[in-house]
Amino acid sequence: MDILIMILLLVIALLVWRGAHRGVIIGLWVVGVVAMIGLFRFHVTSVLDLSF
Amino acid sequence: MADVVVDSSPAVDDVTAPRGGIWGLLTFWGLHAWVLAYCGVVLSAFYIQFAMGEFPCPLCMLQRYGMFLSSLGALFVIMQARRGELTTARYAQGLGMGLIGVLAGASVSVRQILLHIKPGDEGYGDPVLGIHLYTWAFITFAVVMIYVGVMLMLMPRGIPHAPAAGSPLHKLSTAVIWLFIGVIAANVIAIIFLEGFAPVLPDDPASYNLIDQLTGR
Numbered sequence: 001m002d003i004l005i006m007i008l009l010l011v012i013a014l015l016v017w018r019g020a021h022r023g024v025i026i027g028l029w030v031v032g033v034v035a036m037i038g039l040f041r042f043h044v045t046s047v048l049d050l051s052f
Numbered sequence: 053m054a055d056v057v058v059d060s061s062p063a064v065d066d067v068t069a070p071r072g073g074i075w076g077l078l079t080f081w082g083l084h085a086w087v088l089a090y091c092g093v094v095l096s097a098f099y100i101q102f103a104m105g106e107f108p109c110p111l112c113m114l115q116r117y118g119m120f121l122s123s124l125g126a127l128f129v130i131m132q133a134r135r136g137e138l139t140t141a142r143y144a145q146g147l148g149m150g151l152i153g154v155l156a157g158a159s160v161s162v163r164q165i166l167l168h169i170k171p172g173d174e175g176y177g178d179p180v181l182g183i184h185l186y187t188w189a190f191i192t193f194a195v196v197m198i199y200v201g202v203m204l205m206l207m208p209r210g211i212p213h214a215p216a217a218g219s220p221l222h223k224l225s226t227a228v229i230w231l232f233i234g235v236i237a238a239n240v241i242a243i244i245f246l247e248g249f250a251p252v253l254p255d256d257p258a259s260y261n262l263i264d265q266l267t268g269r
Contacts, residue, residue: 001251001252002110002113002243002246002247002252002253003240003243003244003247005117006117006236006239006240006243007240009117009120009121009124009236010233010236010237010240012124013120013124013127013232013233013236014233016124016127016128016131017127017131017229017233019131019135022142022145025128026145026149029121029124029125029149032117032121033121033152033153033156036114036117036118036121036156037156039110039114039252040111040114040156040159040160040163042252043110043111043114043252043255044163048166048167050166050169050170
């Protein structure tokens with residue numbers, strides 16, 4: 001999963017450099033954010049024993 | 053006769069909005085400083101990984117994603133400015149991408165800080181200048197949030213303005229962009245070695261998964 005996200009980020013950077021359509025760039029960027037948040041959710045496996 | 057209020061400020065998406073001057077240059081190079089700073093942070097993390105033998109945990113890697121996602125917003129604005137296609141709307145889109153990227157990264161940083169906040173917990177990895185890397189990451193995310201806020205306040209006067217194509221400053225801008233792309237590419241290679249054939253990174257990595265899997269260790 002991490003490999004896919006990092007490759008996606010590299011692809012987005014290259015698309016921005018090449019001047020790809022704005023919708024494609026922003027769309028892929030949103031996919032990257034969602035994938036990152038999903039992976040974060042996957043790694044959060046314990047409740048913090050803290051009170052606020 | 054009713055009073056008429058004349059708004060002399062440019063329209064929101066007015067491509068003829070005044071640009072250039074010292075503000076335009078400052079914001080253009082401010083975006084480069086943003087990208088360059090995160091390249092420096094990730095290269096420093098590489099130094100800690102390769103020279104000091106500390107492997108990045110999954111949360112560390114998620115913070116790198118936050119840094120890259122936010123830098124992509126800055127890169128988006130830089131490239132639009134270089135092509136002369138930057139409007140206030142596109143500038144705002146790029147800043148928005150940057151802001152969401154740092155918010156996502158900061159969420160991960162806060163989670164990792166809270167994991168180690170209890171007295172007696174030594175934290176993950178060795179501290180740098182007395183502060184752990186995930187706390188440094190949070191500080192950088194906070195700085196970018198403030199930066200984006202200031203840039204939004206300066207709009208539309210501070211719309212980035214690129215130097216002329218072929219000039220030394222334009223080449224410097226190109227070098228920063230390719231450094232950023234190179235840093236991401238290096239991370240792709242590093243993470244292939246770290247993750248190997250596993251679906252995700254191990255919680256507490258101590259070696260390169262790919263090498264272990266290929267050599268049967």
